[in-house]
Amino acid sequence: MIDKEKPFLRVHNISKTFPGVQALDDVSLSVYPGEIHGLIGENGAGKSTLVKILSGALDPTEGEVVLGDHSFSSLNPTQAQANGVSTVYQEQELIPGLNIAENIYLGEEPRKYNMLVNHEKMIRDANNLIRDYGLERDAGEVLADLPIAERQQVAIIKAAHRGSRILLLDEPTASLTASQIDSLFDLIRELSNQGMGVVYISHNLEEVLDIAGKITVLRDGQKVGTFEKKKVTKPDLVEHMAGHEVQTRGSNKKHEHGKILLEVEDALGSVSFTLREKEILGIAGTMGSGARKILRGISGIDPLAEGSLKFRGEEYIPENVQDSVSRGIFFIPEDMRGEGLVLPMPLAKNITLPKISETLSRGFIDLKKEKSFAEDHVESLGIATPDVDTAVRYLSGGNQRKVLFAKALHADADLLLLEDPTQGVDVNARQEIHELFEELRKQGKSLIVLSSDLDELLDVSDRIISLYHGELSGEFDPAEIDRQVLISSILGEKTEYV
Ligand SMILES: Nc1ncnc2c1ncn2[C@@H]1O[C@H](COP(=O)(O)OP(=O)(O)OP(=O)(O)O)[C@@H](O)[C@H]1O
Numbered sequence: 001m002i003d004k005e006k007p008f009l010r011v012h013n014i015s016k017t018f019p020g021v022q023a024l025d026d027v028s029l030s031v032y033p034g035e036i037h038g039l040i041g042e043n044g045a046g047k048s049t050l051v052k053i054l055s056g057a058l059d060p061t062e063g064e065v066v067l068g069d070h071s072f073s074s075l076n077p078t079q080a081q082a083n084g085v086s087t088v089y090q091e092q093e094l095i096p097g098l099n100i101a102e103n104i105y106l107g108e109e110p111r112k113y114n115m116l117v118n119h120e121k122m123i124r125d126a127n128n129l130i131r132d133y134g135l136e137r138d139a140g141e142v143l144a145d146l147p148i149a150e151r152q153q154v155a156i157i158k159a160a161h162r163g164s165r166i167l168l169l170d171e172p173t174a175s176l177t178a179s180q181i182d183s184l185f186d187l188i189r190e191l192s193n194q195g196m197g198v199v200y201i202s203h204n205l206e207e208v209l210d211i212a213g214k215i216t217v218l219r220d221g222q223k224v225g226t227f228e229k230k231k232v233t234k235p236d237l238v239e240h241m242a243g244h245e246v247q248t249r250g251s252n253k254k255h256e257h258g259k260i261l262l263e264v265e266d267a268l269g270s271v272s273f274t275l276r277e278k279e280i281l282g283i284a285g286t287m288g289s290g291a292r293k294i295l296r297g298i299s300g301i302d303p304l305a306e307g308s309l310k311f312r313g314e315e316y317i318p319e320n321v322q323d324s325v326s327r328g329i330f331f332i333p334e335d336m337r338g339e340g341l342v343l344p345m346p347l348a349k350n351i352t353l354p355k356i357s358e359t360l361s362r363g364f365i366d367l368k369k370e371k372s373f374a375e376d377h378v379e380s381l382g383i384a385t386p387d388v389d390t391a392v393r394y395l396s397g398g399n400q401r402k403v404l405f406a407k408a409l410h411a412d413a414d415l416l417l418l419e420d421p422t423q424g425v426d427v428n429a430r431q432e433i434h435e436l437f438e439e440l441r442k443q444g445k446s447l448i449v450l451s452s453d454l455d456e457l458l459d460v461s462d463r464i465i466s467l468y469h470g471e472l473s474g475e476f477d478p479a480e481i482d483r484q485v486l487i488s489s490i491l492g493e494k495t496e497y498v
Pocket residue numbers: 018019021022023041042043044045046047048049050394395396397398399424426
């Protein structure tokens with residue numbers, strides 16, 4: 001029987017130092033069976049570091065981790081798993097080429113006569129298991145054919161099946177749609193009812209307040225406190241995270257725009273719109289709306305399937321990314337680690353890379369110049385890093401995103417194309433990035449912001465267009481509408497409020 005009165009996971013006085021950074025400083029917390037424990041904090045607060053220590057991926061510098069009756073001053077991943085800890089980093093531990101059942105039973109397949117794998121039984125058992133957890137799939141389906149959200153569910157079901165007692169989820173909803181988040185939450189609640197303890201990290205405080213019973217706030221590697229969900233509000237949490245009150249921007253002042261900068265005609269067959277200088281255009285749409293395709297077409301990453309573009313009045317067919325960058329168009333992708341940043345390279349090189357000509361002198365990279373450019377950007381964007389020689393991979397998620405903005409600034413782009421620009425970014429940094437949009441506008445730049453976060457679009461855009469199944473479904477003045485109007489529109493209802 002699970003003893004609900006006794007914490008299964010206890011973290012005692014954990015500290016972790018990296019060269020030049022104290023990532024965690026004397027942090028303690030407990031998680032009881034069945035408890036969903038939110039873990040929040042600004043970018044770089046130490047959340048992922050704590051998860052890595054609990055999952056055995058990193059050793060703490062000091063302190064210990066207690067799992068059930070066993071205490072560890074360092075853990076390896078096998079020990080962590082054997083003692084009931086499962087970590088789900090999206091699809092990570094699964095094998096895309098195997099089917100759902102094979103993934104779940106990997107290493108413990110039911111066998112016939114103790115020899116051959118009993119495939120029928122395995123599929124049958126797996127079907128029962130996944131249906132129990134609300135995943136409507138056939139266990140014979142190959143994992144690679146499932147959307148990321150469902151692969152993640154398979155990973156979580158596998159953890160439950162393995163008898164894990166603690167599930168660590170580090171920003172699990174970062175790339176999920178609203179309905180996928182609902183399914184994930186149902187699954188998490190089901191596991192919690194069965195006695196699983198869950199550590200849940202997210203920058204979305206509404207989500208955390210929805211799912212968690214207790215919430216621990218980290219700031220600069222230190223624990224600010226653990227709070228009962230019922231006794232805190234979102235503004236309280238924000239204040240705890242930041243250490244001071246955070247102002248949210250009063251939105252939608254009217255702005256003066258300049259000349260037409262970009263004209264898109266009949267993209268995807270029928271989508272046409274224009275963008276002026278100093279204008280921030282928001283694009284809303286669900287997955288499959290075509291919004292991403294259009295953005296990627298303008299940026300030269302993928303060919304624009306149909307239609308034509310004019311940039312500064314000139315007909316323009318982007319050949320590749322470099323072509324667009326040289327014209328002053330800069331794309332900041334959602335998947336910054338895969339597409340935008342060179343993780344093992346120092347910050348300074350990442351920033352100056354797209355406009356390397358500026359740092360060359362007589363054919364060689366002038367390291368002093370490179371450093372001073374980079375330091376200026378680090379300073380102006382408030383990027384938290386020990387120095388500009390640090391490899392980007394060591395920065396926290398939010399700071400990595402700021403490096404991308406520094407790249408765009410350095411490339412002196414006139415048009416920035418942004419895909420989910422504050423994904424994985426904390427409230428404070430989100431505010432800073434939104435302020436940065438205004439700063440860029442003042443400098444005469446134009447922005448197209450594609451975001452799955454509708455509040456963000458309503459906050460930052462001068463105008464919003466929405467797409468549904470490859471067609472324009474609406475055009476709005478954000479001051480005139482609310483979230484609900486936008487939701488109907490991205491779901492295909494034709495409306496216009498301009
Ligand atoms: N391997 C590493 N080497 C050096 N510094 C590191 C390493 N891993 C993390 N850090 C630093 O430790 C601090 C905490 O990072 P961590 O990734 O835990 O933050 P986080 O709270 O998860 O932030 P985010 O919300 O941005 O994901 C940051 O300053 C980060 O730069």
